[in-house]
Amino acid sequence: MKKEFWISSISAYLLVACSGNGSLPVVPSDSDLQFDNLAQTWDEGIPLGNATVGALVWQRDSALRLSLDRTDLWDLRPSDSISGPNNRFAWVREQVRKGDYLPVQQKFDWPYNALPAPSKIPGAALEFPLKMGKVSSVHLYLNNALCEVAWDSGTKLKTFVHASEPVGWFVFENLPDTVSPDIVAPRYNNPDEVANDNSHAGPALARLGYKQGTTRKDAGTATFHQEGWGGFSYDVVVRWEQKGGTLRGVWSLTSSLSEDRAEKETADAMKRGVETDYRSHMGFWRDYWAQSSVSLPDTVLQKQYDNEMYKFGSAAREDSYPVSLQAVWTADNGMLPPWKGDYHHDLNTQLSYWPSYIGNHLQEEMGYLNTLWNQRDVYKQYTRRYFETDGMNIPGVCTLTGEPMGGWIQYSMSPTVGAWLSQHFYLHWKYSADRVFLKERAYPFLKEVVTFLEQISEVGADGVRRLPLSSSPEIFDNSIDAWFKNMTNYDLALMRFAFGAASELASELNLTDEAVHWKAVGAELPEFALDEDGALAFAKGFPYNQSHRHFSHAMSIHPLGLIDWSQGEKSRQIIKATLKKLQDIGPDYWCGYSYSWFGNMKARAFDGEGAARELRTFAECFCLPNTFHANGDQTKSGKSKFTYRPFTLEGNFAFAAGIQEMLLQSHTGIIRVFPAIPASWQDVSFNKLRAMGAFLVSAEREGGRLRQIRIYPEQGGTLRLAIPEGSKISFVSGNKGEKQEQDGILTLETGKGETLTIGF
Secondary structure, eight states: OOHHHHHHHHHHHHHHHHTTOOSOOOOOOTTOEEESSOOSSGGGSEEEEOSSEEEEEEEETTEEEEEEEETTOEEOOOOTTSOSTTOSHHHHHHHHHHTOOHHHIIIIIHHHHHOOOSEEOOOEEEEEEOOSOOEEEEEEETTTTEEEEEETTSOEEEEEEOSSSSEEEEEEESOSSOOOOEEEOOOTTOTTOOOOSSSOOOSBGGGGOOOOOEEEEETTEEEEEEEOGGGOEEEEEEEEEEETTEEEEEEEEEETTSSOOHHHHHHHHHHHOHHHHHHHHHHHHHHHHHTOEEEOSOHHHHHHHHHHHHHHHHHOOTTSOOOOSSTTOOOOSSBOOGGGGOEETTTHHHHHTTHHHHTTOHHHHHHHHHHHHHTHHHHHHHIIIIIOOSSOOOOSEEOTTSOBOOSSHHHHTOTTHHHHHHHHHHHHHHHHOOHHHIIIIIHHHHHHHHHHHHHHSEEOTTSOEEOSSBOOTTTTTTSGGGSBSSOBHHHHHHHHHHHHHHHHHHHHTTOHHHHHHHHHHHHTSOOOOBOTTSOBOSBTTBOOOSOOSOOGGGTTTTTSOSSOGGGOHHHHHHHHHHHHHHHHHOSTTOOHHHHHHHHHHHHHTTOHHHHHHHHHHHHHHSBOTTOOBOSSOTTOSSSOSOOOOOOOSHHHHHHHHHHHHHHEEOTTSSBEESTTOOTTOOSEEEEEEEETTTEEEEEEEETTEEEEEEEEESSOEEEEEEOOTTOOOOEEESOOSOEEEETTEEEEEEOTTOOEEEEO
16 A cells, blocks of 8 residues: 555545535545444454544444543552562562562462452443444544444444544434434443453452442433542543434543543534544644555555554554553453553563654654653652662553552563663664753663662672573463573563663763773673573573463564674574574464564564564454454464453554564664565565664565665764665765765765665
8 A cells, every 4th residue: 555645635635624524534545444344342343542542433232332441541549569568579589599489479469360450440432322224334444543334224424533632523424313322331330240252351340349430411411420449530521413314423531630621622622523623633644644654565464564553543642651451442341451451561562662663653652751751750669669779670560650560570570671661762762863862861761770780680709790580571470480590581681781772872972981881780791591402592491492472582682683683693593593493382372462573583584484474374363353463363273272362452563563674674773675575575665664863764676676765864874775685776866975885785974854865
């Protein structure tokens, strides 16, 4: 699909909309979701969202249902187990030393499973009686972030969540009768609620102990108010008006944790009108889709990629909370969501933001970084209380406000969580070349993390620095064996990255003493542990010998890039042996995100066939019809022994990043176009993907031949481009400086904002 065509078409349609046409014009694409019927379950509903509020469009019993959600609907009651005199890493270490781990499990793990909160909670739903006959089509227009439902009778619904306001609109046309929405509240008073949907749901909402909220319906307005724990509350308001066969209405869901108020939001929206709101809504999506695009010859991968980037645009914003396990689509099944819908920083949030870098969506990524930055005081208090050190670490499982929630503490309270999160600050700097961000955010954040890592680690008599306890998510689950006495490759890779990155950024800021110090501390760390086949192990003496969903032992290959193909034969042998071992042991206990991650790893090894194969397996076997990642193998075809269907988003977004890695890589400081595509991809292109150094790159390959590369240097500077094998440069235009070509690398000095074109 060519987004350039999309954008021009959208602009034309917007002119129609501006002329007063109230039909909410849409532009279809080949990647749109289209069905003959409404979904019968919430997790297959059509997703709409703006990273603050969201909706799922589906059918429950005999009603059209919009499941409404909001990111800051949270029960934030404290977890009492994360307190007291034994809330210390040193105490945990002592229990491990004694071989008595039950007290640790009772303190930190059992409450997470036994208590319903803290937890993300669902919102409510709107229902419309289906009196219009048989549904003929359901269509999600990706370009417009709008869902259209049509009935054989001629009735049509168009509904969208506004891109930047906390409201959603619905417009019915050709209604045969008067119709009004009902607010259906979650049942907080039904302890016997059962999900029966294989979604790994939590306990019934009644476990929260809330008094059931109040619902009121008047002419043209309905409201719902729900009181939660500790003075928290949330409100749903819907307003509508029907003239003849046309019904127009708007809803809002607001939380007492924000300044938004549903009553005012809906009243203001009705004054603006749906056409006005649709124009501003489309202003966002027009700009969003213009940021980057890809055109692939594989229709399965193309459709999945476009839907992933649509979901990313629906779930991530600069001014939003980060993407949680389900973002703005919390389970609507009467239960608390899987894993409490919380923030899992042992993989889930990190993978969710992988496509923001090459995908050229750094602004949307800032919601993640802003939250991490703004919660530093909470993290430092946690670090001082639990680890008894200076600096900063971050809970691996935490609430909306950053407080630790416990669970399997080898991972939920791991010493290296902050190191992995700090990579996102590092990557933002590398891809943006924003020196203000480097000075004011990236290095200060990293410095706090490595200050902690230096203090929590110990240098032995052999001069080697190690953690007192080490783990590898989620090897050996929650047993005492999950604490390794030798450094795991997971912890080691993250510490190597953090100290190396801190030294690099300090040097960039001319903080020479600090750069030298962090480099010296990093040099004290041990070597990576390899097994007898030369593959990365979990830790010394613990080879990768069991199928596992989390490739924690291979972090040094991807995403950290500490062991890279570019480093020569030794590194290549480690990469090949590690990937082969993953393949040989097999995917019995992989999740969908494992395939997405493996696709990224294959791309880093320049295996285009393998990358495409793993990503296609993800799309075809681990996603529901609406493209939601369901963790388990939905085809039951042997791709995994996990066949359940808990919906989480990290696999979706890691998939998108895998496609991008196939098309463009720059993590070594050299830009490579089409580095890992299958030989059969004769015609493939991309537009404005982002390379490190703040270079926006576009490239076209036609008939198996690279035709052209266009590069826009946002900041200027030295460009190093690998000339693809078999290609020969015919011209370079738009560049004022000398070009150098040596060992297959083209080096150019570029001017800020001066586009250059390279022909082949």
